[in-house]
Amino acid sequence: xxxxxxxxxxxxxxxxxxxxxxxxxxxxxxxxxxxxxxxxxxxxxxxxxxxxxxxxxxxxxxxxxxxxxxxxxxxxxxxxxxxxxxxxxxxxxxxxxxxxxxxxxxxxxxxxxxxxxxxxxxxxxxxxxxxxxxxxxxxxxxxxxxxxxxxxxxxxxxxxxxxxxxxxxxxxxxxxxxxxxxxxxxxxxxxxxxxxxxxxxxxxxxxxxxxxxxxxxxxxxxxxxxxxxxxxxxxxxxxxxxxxxxxxxxxxxxxxxxxxxxxxxxxxxxxxxxxxxxxxxxxxxxxxxxxxxxxxxxxxxxxxxxxxxxxxxxxxxxxxxxxxxxxxxxxxxxxxxxxx
Ligand code: GLC
Numbered sequence: 584x585x586x587x588x589x590x591x592x593x594x595x596x597x598x599x600x601x602x603x604x605x606x607x608x609x610x611x612x613x614x615x616x617x618x619x620x621x622x623x624x625x626x627x628x629x630x631x632x633x634x635x636x637x638x639x640x641x642x643x644x645x646x647x648x649x650x651x652x653x654x655x656x657x658x659x660x661x662x663x664x665x666x667x668x669x670x671x672x673x674x675x676x677x678x679x680x681x682x683x684x685x686x687x688x689x690x691x692x693x694x695x696x697x698x699x700x701x702x703x704x705x706x707x708x709x710x711x712x713x714x715x716x717x718x719x720x721x722x723x724x725x726x727x728x729x730x731x732x733x734x735x736x737x738x739x740x741x742x743x744x745x746x747x748x749x750x751x752x753x754x755x756x757x758x759x760x761x762x763x764x765x766x767x768x769x770x771x772x773x774x775x776x777x778x779x780x781x782x783x784x785x786x787x788x789x790x791x792x793x794x795x796x797x798x799x800x801x802x803x804x805x806x807x808x809x810x811x812x813x814x815x816x817x818x819x820x821x822x823x824x825x826x827x828x829x830x831x832x833x834x835x836x837x838x839x840x841x842x843x844x845x846x847x848x849x850x851x852x853x854x855x856x857x858x859x860x861x862x863x864x865x866x867x868x869x870x871x872x873x874x875x876x877x878x879x880x881x882x883x884x885x886x887x888x889x890x891x892x893x894x895x896x897x898x899x900x901x902x903x904x905x906x907x908x909x910x911x912x913x914x915x916x917x918x919x920x921x922x923x
Pocket of ligand 1: 703704744862895
């Protein structure tokens, strides 16, 4: 009898252990998952540079703690795999680079942050999608295999802002193939996908998705572009002419954001897909008051429609955090985290 009781006790504690160890987001719907993703921030200009540090950002363990303590729910990790991947078959990804990504994922999880790991700036793929297809798929085979045991709080995003020669037809095709590869090893991991033309809301109707229940649809928002990208060298020479553009939060300006987000929300409802605003931000050449007003408006409009979101970005040109002063830029942080 005592033995039986002991056995029962052991079984109970084992069950309890297994239950408490069960990943928090394993069985939930993609809509619940999106709610948990909540508000996040992009760790931009670090692993998406040709080599980390080349664009002035080297990830530090402290960044994850700061982000968690500020009140964010997740980080989005832009990763340029291309410059760390062999140019010929079997297109092996550099093990040292994989270890760096492992470390970033581990730091996010250690700080109870969810994390979206993407593929960013595969320039050869954007130029010659057909020629690079095999390499692109080989990269996803390796990434998916490497993180097959990762907890469900780790999401994959197949490609950031498909553009240039990746048109809608190609993208639907390539995404479908990449997803099949990912699903061989990651049966129900959240996979993020967005439309062509830099994940633009207007291109949502061109996105054709397979019947997979764990897809989260992403869009990016930088409108009005001449405000958010004033003085941004990569936006072309005319961006200097936009310097001085303000954003005041007038009813017309707010209505423009509302109209754009209403389109995204309507598409999401019609296709029964949750929406993730994976990037939005205004470059530091704009004045801080305008940036804070715009950031607050976009962030609130997204939350009001049930979108999760991630600000672009943590500590570089759009930075909500000032790495030299080692402090948050308060107006931006408040704009991002003020609830409702
Ligand atoms: C896109 C680009 C990134 C850029 C950002 C804002 O994510 O990939 O490099 O900084 O948009 O323009």
